Amino acid sequence: MNLAYIGITVLWLFAYGYLIIASIDFGAGFFSYYSMLTRKEHVVNRIIERYLSPVWEVTNVFLIFFIVGFIGFFPDTAYYYGTALLIPGSIALILLTIRGSFYAFANYGVRKNKIYMFLYGMTGLFIPASLSTGLTISEGGFITKEAGTVLFHPDRLFGSLYSWSVVFLAIVSILYISASFLTYYADRAHDFPARQQLRTYALAWSMPTILASLLVFWGLSMHNPTHFARALDYAWMFAASLVCFLGSLYLIWKQKKFGIAFLLVMFQFAFAFFGYGISHLPYLLYPYIHIRDALTHTSMGWALVAAFIAGLFLLVPAIVLLLRLFLFNAEYVKGGKEGK
Amino acid sequence: MDSVIWSRLLTTETLAFHIIFATIGVGVPVFISIAEGLGLLKKDPHYLLMARRWTRGFVITVAVGVVTGTCIGVMLSLLWPQFMQLAGNVISLPLFMETFAFFFEAIFLGIYLYTWDRFKKPIYHWLTSIPIIIGSTFSAVFITMVNSFMNTPAGFTIDKPSGKFTSIDPIAAMFNPATPTKVAHVVSSAYLASGFLLASIAAYFILRGRNHEYFKKALKLTMIAGFALSLLTILAGDFSGKFLAKYQPAKLAAMEWHFETKKEAPLIVGGILDKDTHEVKYSFKIPYGLSILGLGSPEGKITGLQDIPKDQWPPLFIHYTFDMKVTIGFYLAAIATLFLLLWWWKRGNEWHPWLMRGILLAGPLSFVAIELGWITAEVGRQPWIIQGIMRVQHAATSSNQVGLIFVLFTILYCLLAVICTTVLYRLFKGKGPEKELIERKWESDVEVVNS
Ligand code: HDD
Ligand code: HEM
Ligand code: HEM
Numbered sequence: 001m002n003l004a005y006i007g008i009t010v011l012w013l014f015a016y017g018y019l020i021i022a023s024i025d026f027g028a029g030f031f032s033y034y035s036m037l038t039r040k041e042h043v044v045n046r047i048i049e050r051y052l053s054p055v056w057e058v059t060n061v062f063l064i065f066f067i068v069g070f071i072g073f074f075p076d077t078a079y080y081y082g083t084a085l086l087i088p089g090s091i092a093l094i095l096l097t098i099r100g101s102f103y104a105f106a107n108y109g110v111r112k113n114k115i116y117m118f119l120y121g122m123t124g125l126f127i128p129a130s131l132s133t134g135l136t137i138s139e140g141g142f143i144t145k146e147a148g149t150v151l152f153h154p155d156r157l158f159g160s161l162y163s164w165s166v167v168f169l170a171i172v173s174i175l176y177i178s179a180s181f182l183t184y185y186a187d188r189a190h191d192f193p194a195r196q197q198l199r200t201y202a203l204a205w206s207m208p209t210i211l212a213s214l215l216v217f218w219g220l221s222m223h224n225p226t227h228f229a230r231a232l233d234y235a236w237m238f239a240a241s242l243v244c245f246l247g248s249l250y251l252i253w254k255q256k257k258f259g260i261a262f263l264l265v266m267f268q269f270a271f272a273f274f275g276y277g278i279s280h281l282p283y284l285l286y287p288y289i290h291i292r293d294a295l296t297h298t299s300m301g302w303a304l305v306a307a308f309i310a311g312l313f314l315l316v317p318a319i320v321l322l323l324r325l326f327l328f329n330a331e332y333v334k335g336g337k338e339g340k
Numbered sequence: 341m342d343s344v345i346w347s348r349l350l351t352t353e354t355l356a357f358h359i360i361f362a363t364i365g366v367g368v369p370v371f372i373s374i375a376e377g378l379g380l381l382k383k384d385p386h387y388l389l390m391a392r393r394w395t396r397g398f399v400i401t402v403a404v405g406v407v408t409g410t411c412i413g414v415m416l417s418l419l420w421p422q423f424m425q426l427a428g429n430v431i432s433l434p435l436f437m438e439t440f441a442f443f444f445e446a447i448f449l450g451i452y453l454y455t456w457d458r459f460k461k462p463i464y465h466w467l468t469s470i471p472i473i474i475g476s477t478f479s480a481v482f483i484t485m486v487n488s489f490m491n492t493p494a495g496f497t498i499d500k501p502s503g504k505f506t507s508i509d510p511i512a513a514m515f516n517p518a519t520p521t522k523v524a525h526v527v528s529s530a531y532l533a534s535g536f537l538l539a540s541i542a543a544y545f546i547l548r549g550r551n552h553e554y555f556k557k558a559l560k561l562t563m564i565a566g567f568a569l570s571l572l573t574i575l576a577g578d579f580s581g582k583f584l585a586k587y588q589p590a591k592l593a594a595m596e597w598h599f600e601t602k603k604e605a606p607l608i609v610g611g612i613l614d615k616d617t618h619e620v621k622y623s624f625k626i627p628y629g630l631s632i633l634g635l636g637s638p639e640g641k642i643t644g645l646q647d648i649p650k651d652q653w654p655p656l657f658i659h660y661t662f663d664m665k666v667t668i669g670f671y672l673a674a675i676a677t678l679f680l681l682l683w684w685w686k687r688g689n690e691w692h693p694w695l696m697r698g699i700l701l702a703g704p705l706s707f708v709a710i711e712l713g714w715i716t717a718e719v720g721r722q723p724w725i726i727q728g729i730m731r732v733q734h735a736a737t738s739s740n741q742v743g744l745i746f747v748l749f750t751i752l753y754c755l756l757a758v759i760c761t762t763v764l765y766r767l768f769k770g771k772g773p774e775k776e777l778i779e780r781k782w783e784s785d786v787e788v789v790n791s
Binding site: 055057058060061063064065067068069071072073075076078079080081082083085086087089090093094096097098100101103104105149150296297299300303304307308311314315318319321322325326 | 399400402404408410411414415418420421424425426430433435437438439444446451455506508511737742756763
C-alpha cells in the first residue's frame, strides 16, 4: 500500500471513531435535556452521566487528531479548506467551545443549571450539522478557484438539496447511535426503566436514519454523479450496512442482546462510512485536490506513520484500562463505586 | 482594516486566552500529584484533601483549556492557510505527537477523577496522576517545538524557483536551535505560575483570618516549589537571552533598544525612546548587563538594530513588556526567598499580613509575566511568521470576513471568562476545607477548635 492510502486510512479510522463516540456524546446531551423538559430526568440522566463524565475529553481529542493528522499528511488541504471554511469552521468551533465548557460547568460545578443544560443539549445537534458541511464541500461545486484565489460560495451550499440531506442524516444518525448505545448501557446497569425509555428513543430514530441515508444517495446522484457511480461499485458495502441495520433493529425490537445490537449499529455505520470514503477517493476535494498531489514529503509521511504506531502502543493499553474501569466494570456501571 | 490585521488580532486574542488555561493545565497536575503523594507518604489528610480540592478546580479550567486549544488548532489553518500549507510539510510531526500527548492525558484524567476511592491500594490512584503530568507537559513541549520552528526554522532546504521546501528532516525541524531554551523556559514558567497561583489562594485565606493548618501546609508546599522554580525560570530566561543573541539578534536588540553594534553593552531598564535620534532618556542602565545576558561576558559584542534592515525591525514596544516580565520574575524569586527565610529564622513571622499580601499579588503577576513573555517573543519575531522565510502578511487568509469572526470570538471568550470564574467561585464558596475535613470524618470538631 502506498503512503497516501495508509495516511487516509488511518485518518478515516479516527474520523469513524469520532463519529461513533461523538454521536453517543451529542445524542446523550440532547436526551438529557429532552428528558429534563419532559420531567423524566430521574429515569435516564444518571445513566448518561455515569458514562459521559469520564470520557468527554477523550471525544474531543479524536476530532483534533483527525484535523491535525489531515493537515500533517496533506498540507495542501490546509490551504483550500482553510480559506473556504472560515465561516462554517468558526461556527463549529464556537459551538464546540460552548458545548465542552458548559458540559464541565454543568457537571463539575455545583449545581445543575437549566441554561447550561440547554446549551449543552442543543449544541450537540448543531455541531454535527456544521461539521458535516466539511464533507459536503469536499464533493466539489462549493469552492472555486479563480485567478489564483480560492472562493467559497455559501449561497450554493445553503441552496443545495444534497447539503441539507447530509445535515439531516448527521442529526438523525447521532440520535440513533446514541440511543442504541445508551440502551445497552442501561441494560448493563440493570436500570430497566431507563432501558425502556432509551429503547423507545432508539426505535423512534431508526426509520428516519434509513430515510435520511436514501435521501443522501439521491442527493449525491444529482450533485456529483461521478462519485455516485463509484459508490455503486461498492454497493456491497452499503448493502452490508443495511443488513446490519436490520439486525440491530430486530434485536432492539425483541429486547434481546443489546450489546450485539449496538455492535451491529457500529458495523452499519462502519460499512456506510468506509464505503463513502473509498468511493470518494482519489479526490480529497473534488476536483482540486487529488490525494497523490496533496501528500506531504515522504520523510514526513513516514515519520507520521511511525509516530502513529508508537502512539498506539501507548494509547491502546490506556484505552483498555479506561474501558475496563468504566464501561465493562459492572459495579461502576450499576453505580456502586465512585468518589469525587 | 484588512484580513492580516484581523487575523493577527484573533490569533493573539485566542492564544492569550488559551495560554492562561494551558499554563494551569501544565502546572497544576504537578502540584496535585505532589500533594497526594505527600498525603499518602505522611498519612496526612490535609494533603489528601488539598489534592482533591485542587483537582476539583482544575477540571473546570482544563475544560476551558481544551476548548480554546481546539480553537487555536483549527484556527491556525483557517487564518494562516499559506503558513500551514508550507510549514505543515516540516512541522506537523510535533503537532501530531501533541495530540497523542493530549490523548494520554485525557484518558488518565478521566480515570483520576473518578477513581478516588476505587483502588484497594491508594497508591494506584496516585500512580494515575503521573501520566497526566507526562501528557500535559509533553503537549507543552511539542507545541513549543512548533513555535521554536517559527523562530529558527530548520530541517529542510528551499527550492529557489518554486519556494517549496525540499529534503525534509522532521527530527531536525523539531530539534531546531530555539527548542532547548524555549522548552525549558516555557515548562519551568508554567510550573512556576501554577505554584504561585495556588500559593496566592492559600495566602488569601490566611489573610482572611483562616488559620487552619491546611492553608499553612499549602503555602509552605507551594513556596518551597515556587522558590526552586523561580530560580530555574530565571536561569532558563538567561539562556533564552543567549540564544537570541546568537540566532535572533533583531529580537534581542529591539527588546533592549540597542542600536549600535558594540562590546560592553549596557542593559537598559525602562526609559523613554526618542524615535528619531534613538536616544533613551530616564532609563536605568546596568553596565555590561546586555553583554552578560547575551553572551555571558562583559566583553561580548551585541548586534545593534542599525545593522539590521529597517523593514525587519520588530516593534520597539517589546522593551517594556520584556522589562516588566523580568521585574516580575525577580519579584517572584524575592518573595519566595523572603518567606523561606522567615520560616527558617525562628523569630521571624512568615505569616505576616504584608507578606501574605505580597504572595496574594504574586499569583496574578506570574500570569501577567507569562502573557508578557509571549508578547515579547511573538511580537519580537515580527515581521516574520517564519523567521527569514515567510512574512506575516503573506501568510494570512484572503477572506474578508475575519472581522466578524473576531467579534464573535471576543464575545465568546468574555462569556467564558465570566462564567468560568463564577462557576469556580460557587464551587468553593462556603465549602472551606475545615468543613470538608469534618464531613469526611478525617478530622473531628475538637481538633479544629484547637488548631
Ligand atoms: C512566569 C513567567 C516568566 C518569568 C518569571 C520569566 N519568563 Fe521569560 N518568558 C516566559 C515566561 C517567564 C514565557 C512565557 O514562557 C516565554 C515566552 C516565549 C517563551 O519561549 O517563553 C518567555 C520568553 C523569554 C525570552 C524570549 C525567548 C525567545 O523569544 O526565544 C527571554 C530572552 C526571556 N524570556 C528571558 C527571561 C529572563 C531573563 C527572566 C528573568 C527574570 C525571565 N525571562 C523570567
Ligand atoms: C507555542 C506555539 C505557538 C504558535 C505555533 C504560535 C503561532 C502564532 C501565529 C501563527 C501568529 C500570527 C502571526 C504573527 O502575527 O506573527 C502568532 C502571533 C502571536 N502569538 Fe503566537 N504562537 C504560539 C504561542 C503563543 C502563545 C502561547 C502566546 C501567548 C500569549 C502567543 C502570542 C502571540 C501574539 C501576541 C501574537 C501576535 C503578534 C503580533 O501582534 O504581531 N503565541 N503566533
Ligand atoms: C506554549 C503554549 C501552549 C501550551 C503550554 C499549551 C498547553 C495546553 C494544555 C495543557 C492544554 C489542555 C489539554 C488538556 O488538559 O487536555 C491545551 C489544549 C490544547 N492546545 Fe494548547 N498549549 C499551548 C499553545 C497551543 C497552540 C499554539 C496550539 C495550536 C496549535 C495549541 C493547541 C491545543 C489544542 C488543539 C488543545 C485541545 C486538545 C484537546 O482536545 O484535548 N495549544 N494546550
